[in-house]
Amino acid sequence: MSIRKRTTIQDIAKALNTTISTVSRALQDHPRISVAMREKVKKYAEEHDYQPDFRAASLRKGLANTIGVLVPRIDIHFFARVLRGIDEVASEKNYNVLISQSYDSLSKEINLIKNLTYGKIDGLIASISIETKNGNHFEPLLKKGIPLVLFDKIIESLNVSKVIIDDRQGAYMAVKHLIENGCKRIGHFAGPQYLNIYRYRTQGYIDALKDHGMEIDESIIFQNMLEQQKGYELMDQLHKMENPPDAICSANDFAVIGAIIRARELGIKVPDDIAFTGFANEPMDAIFEPAVSSVEQSPISMGQESARLLIEQMENKNIEYKPRTIVLMPSLVVRKSSLKSG
Amino acid sequence: MSIRKRTTIQDIAKALNTTISTVSRALQDHPRISVAMREKVKKYAEEHDYQPDFRAASLRKGLANTIGVLVPRIDIHFFARVLRGIDEVASEKNYNVLISQSYDSLSKEINLIKNLTYGKIDGLIASISIETKNGNHFEPLLKKGIPLVLFDKIIESLNVSKVIIDDRQGAYMAVKHLIENGCKRIGHFAGPQYLNIYRYRTQGYIDALKDHGMEIDESIIFQNMLEQQKGYELMDQLHKMENPPDAICSANDFAVIGAIIRARELGIKVPDDIAFTGFANEPMDAIFEPAVSSVEQSPISMGQESARLLIEQMENKNIEYKPRTIVLMPSLVVRKSSLKSG
DNA sequence: GAAAATTGCGCAAACCTTTGCATGATTTAA
DNA sequence: TTAAATCATGCAAAGGTTTGCGCAATTTTC
Numbered sequence A, B: 001m002s003i004r005k006r007t008t009i010q011d012i013a014k015a016l017n018t019t020i021s022t023v024s025r026a027l028q029d030h031p032r033i034s035v036a037m038r039e040k041v042k043k044y045a046e047e048h049d050y051q052p053d054f055r056a057a058s059l060r061k062g063l064a065n066t067i068g069v070l071v072p073r074i075d076i077h078f079f080a081r082v083l084r085g086i087d088e089v090a091s092e093k094n095y096n097v098l099i100s101q102s103y104d105s106l107s108k109e110i111n112l113i114k115n116l117t118y119g120k121i122d123g124l125i126a127s128i129s130i131e132t133k134n135g136n137h138f139e140p141l142l143k144k145g146i147p148l149v150l151f152d153k154i155i156e157s158l159n160v161s162k163v164i165i166d167d168r169q170g171a172y173m174a175v176k177h178l179i180e181n182g183c184k185r186i187g188h189f190a191g192p193q194y195l196n197i198y199r200y201r202t203q204g205y206i207d208a209l210k211d212h213g214m215e216i217d218e219s220i221i222f223q224n225m226l227e228q229q230k231g232y233e234l235m236d237q238l239h240k241m242e243n244p245p246d247a248i249c250s251a252n253d254f255a256v257i258g259a260i261i262r263a264r265e266l267g268i269k270v271p272d273d274i275a276f277t278g279f280a281n282e283p284m285d286a287i288f289e290p291a292v293s294s295v296e297q298s299p300i301s302m303g304q305e306s307a308r309l310l311i312e313q314m315e316n317k318n319i320e321y322k323p324r325t326i327v328l329m330p331s332l333v334v335r336k337s338s339l340k341s342g
Numbered sequence C: 001g002a003a004a005a006t007t008g009c010g011c012a013a014a015c016c017t018t019t020g021c022a023t024g025a026t027t028t029a030a
Numbered sequence D: 001t002t003a004a005a006t007c008a009t010g011c012a013a014a015g016g017t018t019t020g021c022g023c024a025a026t027t028t029t030c
Helices: A009-015 A020-027 A035-047 A052-061 A077-092 A108-118 A135-141 A167-180 A196-211 A228-240 A254-266 A283-287 A301-312 B008-015 B021-025 B035-047 B053-060 B077-092 B105-117 B136-143 B167-180 B196-211 B226-242 B254-266 B283-287 B301-313
Strands: A066-071 A096-101 A125-126 A148-151 A161-165 A185-187 A247-249 A275-279 A293-296 A327-329 A331-333 B065-072 B096-101 B123-126 B148-151 B161-165 B186-189 B248-249 B275-279 B293-295 B325-328 B330-333
Touching: A009 A020, A009 A035, A020 A035, A035 B186, A052 B053, A066 A077, A066 A108, A066 A301, A077 A096, A077 A301, A096 A108, A096 B096, A108 A135, A125 A301, A125 B021, A125 B325, A135 A148, A148 A301, A161 A167, A161 A301, A167 A185, A167 A196, A167 A247, A167 A275, A167 A293, A167 A331, A185 A196, A185 A228, A185 A254, A196 A331, A254 A275, A283 B283, A293 B065, A331 B248, B008 B021, B008 B035, B021 B035, B065 B077, B065 B105, B065 B301, B077 B096, B096 B105, B123 B301, B136 B148, B148 B301, B161 B301, B167 B186, B167 B196, B167 B248, B167 B275, B167 B293, B167 B330, B186 B196, B186 B226, B186 B254, B226 B254, B248 B254, B254 B275, B301 B325
Parallel strands: A066 A096, A066 A125, A125 A148, A148 A161, A161 A327, A185 A247, A247 A275, A275 A293, B065 B096, B065 B123, B123 B148, B148 B161, B161 B325, B186 B248, B248 B275, B275 B293
Antiparallel strands: A293 A331, B293 B330
16 A cells, blocks of 8 residues: 655646646636636546645635534533534534533633634634633633634623523423422422523522412522432432422433432332423433433534524624624423323 | 734744744754743743644644544444543543544545545544445545544454454353343344444354354344334334244344333333343443343443554554554443343 | 864745736737 | 737745754863
8 A cells, every 4th residue: 555645736736837826726716717727627636636735725814614612521412412513504614623522621621722722723612611610711712813602501701602592491391391280399400500501490490480479498409410329319318308399390311310210219109209300301311211301402403503603703704793692492392200190 | 802913933033032943942842942042932922822823833744633533423422432532542642633423424424534634634533334335435545644543333344453342242242141041032133234343243143142052043133223213113023923032132222222112012021021132331221221231332442442543553654554453342231121030 | 272062043945725916818999 | 900908827925833954152072
């Protein structure tokens, strides 16, 4: 397998007895190049499978033709789906996608942003890590004029475009649904309140209760319930309560799964003794027994919208750009876990 | 928010009244630069948050410091985990990771490879699409001397490094386990046989039966059973058989889930009437009821090994490189779905 | 104390492309 | 027929780095 030296635009020029500028223009279908020359160049390029050097072109043009994406981790289903949405829009417009994972670590996030700052990307789509509490580390990016779009986990104070779902409404719908199905005492699994998404979900839970004339009982609002294990352990606690909730509106799905598994072991019936709604509509929700009702976030749309917003901004860099916020509507997928038989 | 023009190496040189070569060397800790100068340069660079232009450096050095990864889709848990393994090794060695998804389409795969060919990556780690039946489209890459490592879904005829698990052994272990648990008539959910992984899984199934003196019955080997829906539908068929299998060794998890859901509906008891083992150890396996026994593929190790192999090859480009194949050992995670009570 | 080695820095080429401007040839307009 | 417009191509700069080589100044060696 002999390694061929790569063909450059110069090789083509030399072989065809012309200049690199003509070759470059021919390849770009520049109108001032004769059809004959254009064909000749393209034919030669094809035959010697010429590929333009991305870096040289990018350097000269000042554009990398690449969108950066920064997410906590791609093996979370939600982010994988968002990424898919981004990829769909990006590849249609011939942008590459460069993915970085913060693994929910702020220091990694900071390094990654630094690393991306020059030449690699023309714009960034990001969802912040769970440790991130302000947007200082995004400033260098912004100062250098690299467009930024935040989605899902955002920094509200940062004056950039954002794509979010109406988390408050999502939780509100879930609670309303539980009430309509006869639940009288609805508890809540909350996430860290400094993150916009969890704050709004909790708010939606509270608003829904209030709007339906139900009281807010702090003792059945449980903080930091993001993992299956937490849900599992909490179920024991619920089991021992004198006046346990008959339903839980959770800010995520994993804690629900854990809680139901423990409920099963303890002989507590779901949904009749205690009903559940989750958040995110993880794939496992549908195959779990009982299937888990959950708020669908339309991650693919979220990715698509983010990419569109970013590309719009990238392609209008000269013009003064006003950041926009897109709020997507969630929907509630009702399954067995929230449907009391009584 | 004023957009600052970027700081370049030239700006630093001018400001410090020296030349770009000195600045460049100072930043790289070149031994021939005085400590004083080095400090001065670094201080200025820091203060003006200078970031080297990736493209210019890459162009000059002929290295992109980037590893390409080509997978069918990243929202499949297995690939997301592999990617994580790759990312761990890559980022430790300061490589970027550029991810492309073929969406299991051969034509997309071909285009993506073309697109990656120049300047974007120094090496590629790939798992082929389900449509891919030969490696012709990888040839241009190889001819240009870009190292390639294939993992999981590979092209055996291609003379490149590979990382796979012993799929045959995985299925063998599953069948052996079923036999030891009293299963007498074990069927098989197979995948497309032109893909190495499914071919070997089927082989392992057959070998295990033979080694235990059991006969091979083609009528309970079911082809193309990769999706939940397929499993769901097939359960009806099994239900109607005069002499149905009392166990299934499946080449993937989704069909198992589908089959069990339908079994539940039909009143067929799992595992007592029919036991199941899956393949891939998807996260849902653990929370499903009954929990699904499955072959664990150690995707993270697979990613790590692939990255190591690739980097080794990239960093020894001058030396004649002999492709290597790493075969990882799978393990069987035993859960309820395969443990008959009788 | 002279030759040799080392130190610290600068010059300029190279990596490959894109593109504003110039130029000579051909066609069009008047 | 001549000036003007158009066409097809070429020249050279620019984008930001890295690096081989050269050259003084300084230090080491014997």
